[in-house]
Amino acid sequence: MKKLFTLLLLCACFLTPIHADEGMWLPSLIGERIKDMKRKGFKLSAEDIYSINKASMKDAVVQFGGGCTGEFVSKEGLLLTNHHCGYGSIQQLSSVEHDYLTDGFWALSREQELPVPGLTVSLLVKMEDVTERINKGEKAADIAKAAATGEGYRASVEPMYYGNQHFLFVYQTYRDVRLVGAPPSSIGKFGGDTDNWIWPRHTGDFSIFRVYAGEDNQPADYSKDNKPYQPKRHFAVSTKGVKEGDFTMIYGFPGNTQEYVTSDAVEYVAEISDPMKIDLRTQRLDIISAAQAEDVAVRIQYASKHASIANAWKKWQGEVLGLRRLQTVESKKAYETEFAAWAADKPEYKDLLANMSVSYDKAKKEYFVRELFNESLGGIEALSLANSLLTMKSRAKDAEIFAKSAKASHAGFMKNYSVAIDRKIAHAMLAEFLKRMPEGGVPEALTAAIEAKGGVAAYVDYLYDNTKITSPDFDPATLESDPMAELATILTPMRQQIAKVAYRNLSNIPDVEQWYRPYMRALREWDKERAFYPDANFTLRVAYGKVAGYEYADGEYHNPVTSIDGIIAKDDPNIYDYNIPQSLRDIYARKDYGRWASQIGDRESVAVCFLATNHTSGGNSGSPVINGKGELIGINFDRTWRSTMSDIEFDPSICRNISVDIRYVLFVVDRIGGASYLLEEMDLK
Numbered sequence: 024m025k026k027l028f029t030l031l032l033l034c035a036c037f038l039t040p041i042h043a044d045e046g047m048w049l050p051s052l053i054g055e056r057i058k059d060m061k062r063k064g065f066k067l068s069a070e071d072i073y074s075i076n077k078a079s080m081k082d083a084v085v086q087f088g089g090g091c092t093g094e095f096v097s098k099e100g101l102l103l104t105n106h107h108c109g110y111g112s113i114q115q116l117s118s119v120e121h122d123y124l125t126d127g128f129w130a131l132s133r134e135q136e137l138p139v140p141g142l143t144v145s146l147l148v149k150m151e152d153v154t155e156r157i158n159k160g161e162k163a164a165d166i167a168k169a170a171a172t173g174e175g176y177r178a179s180v181e182p183m184y185y186g187n188q189h190f191l192f193v194y195q196t197y198r199d200v201r202l203v204g205a206p207p208s209s210i211g212k213f214g215g216d217t218d219n220w221i222w223p224r225h226t227g228d229f230s231i232f233r234v235y236a237g238e239d240n241q242p243a244d245y246s247k248d249n250k251p252y253q254p255k256r257h258f259a260v261s262t263k264g265v266k267e268g269d270f271t272m273i274y275g276f277p278g279n280t281q282e283y284v285t286s287d288a289v290e291y292v293a294e295i296s297d298p299m300k301i302d303l304r305t306q307r308l309d310i311i312s313a314a315q316a317e318d319v320a321v322r323i324q325y326a327s328k329h330a331s332i333a334n335a336w337k338k339w340q341g342e343v344l345g346l347r348r349l350q351t352v353e354s355k356k357a358y359e360t361e362f363a364a365w366a367a368d369k370p371e372y373k374d375l376l377a378n379m380s381v382s383y384d385k386a387k388k389e390y391f392v393r394e395l396f397n398e399s400l401g402g403i404e405a406l407s408l409a410n411s412l413l414t415m416k417s418r419a420k421d422a423e424i425f426a427k428s429a430k431a432s433h434a435g436f437m438k439n440y441s442v443a444i445d446r447k448i449a450h451a452m453l454a455e456f457l458k459r460m461p462e463g464g465v466p467e468a469l470t471a472a473i474e475a476k477g478g479v480a481a482y483v484d485y486l487y488d489n490t491k492i493t494s495p496d497f498d499p500a501t502l503e504s505d506p507m508a509e510l511a512t513i514l515t516p517m518r519q520q521i522a523k524v525a526y527r528n529l530s531n532i533p534d535v536e537q538w539y540r541p542y543m544r545a546l547r548e549w550d551k552e553r554a555f556y557p558d559a560n561f562t563l564r565v566a567y568g569k570v571a572g573y574e575y576a577d578g579e580y581h582n583p584v585t586s587i588d589g590i591i592a593k594d595d596p597n598i599y600d601y602n603i604p605q606s607l608r609d610i611y612a613r614k615d616y617g618r619w620a621s622q623i624g625d626r627e628s629v630a631v632c633f634l635a636t637n638h639t640s641g642g643n644s645g646s647p648v649i650n651g652k653g654e655l656i657g658i659n660f661d662r663t664w665r666s667t668m669s670d671i672e673f674d675p676s677i678c679r680n681i682s683v684d685i686r687y688v689l690f691v692v693d694r695i696g697g698a699s700y701l702l703e704e705m706d707l708k
C-alpha cells in the first residue's frame with residue numbers, strides 16, 4: 024500500500040513538474056504561471072497582479088527615474104526605492120551646508136519634502152499584445168502615438184522574443200516627485216563598493232519619495248499647491264518577517280537579459296568581451312585607487328566614479344566565472360546540435376544556425392570595436408569633455424550661448440577631476456586601444472598624429488602638457504585649437520561609425536537579429552518542455568521564488584538572513600565604508616530594538632537583508648519584494664556577483680537576489696531618522 028502511494032505521488036510529481044524559479048514573466052500573461060506560483064505559496068490571483076478592469080498590484084509599481092523601480096506604500100503617494108536609485112537626487116539637493124548624502128534627510132512634515140527638479144516616475148497604464156496589428160502592417164510608432172492620449176502619457180511598442188510578439192505599453196509620467204527621507208550613506212551605502220554584489224550583506228539601501236499631482240490627480244509641473252498623488256493601489260507592509268522557504272515575488276523593470284542566444288554569443292561574452300572590459304577597468308581602477316590612497320580629497324572626488332566603474336567590473340567577473348562553471352558554451356552547443364537534427368528536414372529552419380554563425384562572425388568584429396573604443400578611449404575624461412564641448416558647439420545658436428553653457432559644464436567637470444589620474448589613464452588606455460584594435464582598425468589620422476610626436480607616450484604627454492581644457496581658467500573660445508579637441512576630431516568618424524552599432528548587445532545587431540526571430544519561433548515549436556519568457560527589456564515583469572540561502576563553497580552554507588549584529592561586527596570608524604552612525608551603535612549597545620526585534624538564529628536582533636531565488640537583473644533595483652499575501656517584505660537592490668550569469672543562464676542552485684528587509688527600513692525610519700510619523704500612513708501588517 025505504502026509503495027503504491029509513493030508511486031502515485033511520484034507520478035503526480037511528473038505530471039505537474041515543479042519549475043525552477045527562473046523567469047521574468049509578463050504581468051498580463053501571468054495567468055499562465057499562476058498554478059506554479061500558488062503551489063509555491065502565492066495566495067492571490069492573477070487579477071490581483073495585473074488587471075485592466077480593476078486596481079491591481081501593477082498600479083503600485085513605478086519605473087523610477089531612468090532605470091530603477093519603485094513602489095507605493097501609502098494612499099498618499101509615498102514611494103520606496105533604493106538609496107542608490109535616489110542617490111543622484113539626494114546629491115543634487117545637497118550642498119556644503121546640507122550634506123544629505125552624509126547626514127541623511129528626513130522631512131518631518133509635508134512642507135519639508137524637497138522637490139527634485141527633473142525626477143519623474145512612470146506608471147504603467149496598460150499593456151496589450153499588438154502582434155497581429157504589427158503583422159498586418161501597422162507601424163509600431165503609429166500604434167504608440169494613437170495610444171498616448173492622456174495627460175503625461177507616453178507609449179511604446181516593444182518586441183518580445185526578438186519580434187515574434189509585440190506589446191504596446193502605455194505609461195503615465197508624473198513629474199512632481201519630492202524627497203521625503205534618506206538614511207545617511209553610512210547606512211544606505213553601508214559596505215560601499217567593498218560589499219557591492221556580496222553576501223553576507225548589510226546595506227540599508229532605501230530612500231523615500233512622494234509623488235505629487237495636480238487637483239485632478241493627474242501629472243502636473245511642480246507647484247506648491249499640488250496634492251499627494253493617490254495611487255489606485257499601494258502595498259501593505261508586512262512586519263512579520265521572512266524565513267527560509269517563504270514565497271517571494273518581485274515586480275519591476277529588469278533591463279537586459281539574453282537567455283536564448285547561441286553558443287557563439289556566449290563565447291564572445293565569456294571569452295572576449297567581458298575579459299577585455301574587466302582588464303581595462305582593472306587598470307583604470309588601479310590608477311584611481313592608488314591616487315585615492317594618497318589623498319583624501321581625491322578619494323572623495325573619485326568615489327562616485329570609482330563606484331560606477333567597479334560596479335559592472337565586478338558583475339562581469341561573476342558572469343565569466345559563472346558561464347565557465349556552468350559550461351554554458353558547451354551546453355548551448357549540445358542544444359544546438361539537437362536543434363539542428365530536428366530542423367534538418369524543415370526548409371524554413373534548416374539553415375538558421377549556419378546563417379547565424381556567418382552573421383556573428385561579422386557582427387562580433389564590429390561589436391568588439393565598439394566595446395573596445397568605449398572602454399578604452401571612453402575612459403579618458405578630458406577627451407570625453409572635449410568631445411561633448413565640440414558637440415555642444417556644433418549645436419549652439421551662437422558663440423555667446425556656447426561660451427556660457429561650455430563654461431558651466433567645464434566647471435561641473437572640474438569639480439571632481441584630477442588631471443594626474445586622467446593623464447595616467449590616458450597613457451594606459453590609448454596604448455591598450457592601439458594594441459587590441461583589430462588590424463587596420465586604427466584611424467590613419469591617429470597613427471599619423473602619434474608618429475608626429477614620436478610614439479604613444481610622447482603623444483599623450485604632448486596632449487596633457489598643452490591642453491587648456493584641464494585647467495580651471497579654460498576659455499571656450501580656444502576649444503577648436505586645443506590638442507584634446509584635435510584628438511576628439513580625429514576620432515569623430517570612428518565614433519560615428521560606432522554609433523551605428525549602438526545595440527543593446529551582440530545579438531541585437533540587425534544582421535544577427537534577423538535570424539533570431541525564426542530561431543526563437545523554431546525553439547518554441549521544438550522545445551515543448553521549456554518554459555519560455557521574453558528577455559528583459561525594461562518592461563514590467565514578475566519574478567517569483569523563495570527566500571533561500573545557498574552553498575557558497577564546499578561545506579560553506581550561506582544563511583539567507585543577516586542582522587544588525589553583522590553590521591556591528593563590520594563597524595570600524597577608521598574605514599569609510601564601515602563607519603556607522605553613533606546612534607546605531609548606541610541602539611545596539613542598549614539592544615533597544617523595540618517592535619523591530621526578531622529572533623535570528625539563537626539571538627534577538629533586527630533583520631537587515633535577505634537572499635531569495637528570484638530571477639532579477641539590472642533595473643530591478645528598488646523593486647518591491649512581496650510575500651504570498653501580496654504584502655511588501657523587502658526592497659530588491661542587488662544580486663550576488665557569482666550569480667550574475669543569470670542574465671544569460673540562470674542556475675537555481677546559486678542564483679540569488681539580495682533585498683533589504685522591510686523591517687530594517689522601518690527600524691531606520693523610526694529609530695535613526697526619528698520619522699515614525701511616516702509609518703502611520705503605511706498599512707503595517
Ligand code: ARG
Pocket residue numbers: 107215216219220330331334641644660661662
Ligand atoms: N550592484 C548593484 C547594482 O548593480 C548596486 C550598485 C550600487 N552600489 C554600489 N556600492 N556601487 O546596481
Ligand code: GLU
Pocket residue numbers: 639640641642643644660661662
Ligand atoms: N543593483 C542593480 C540595479 O541597479 C540590481 C542588481 C542586479 O543587476 O540584479 O538595477
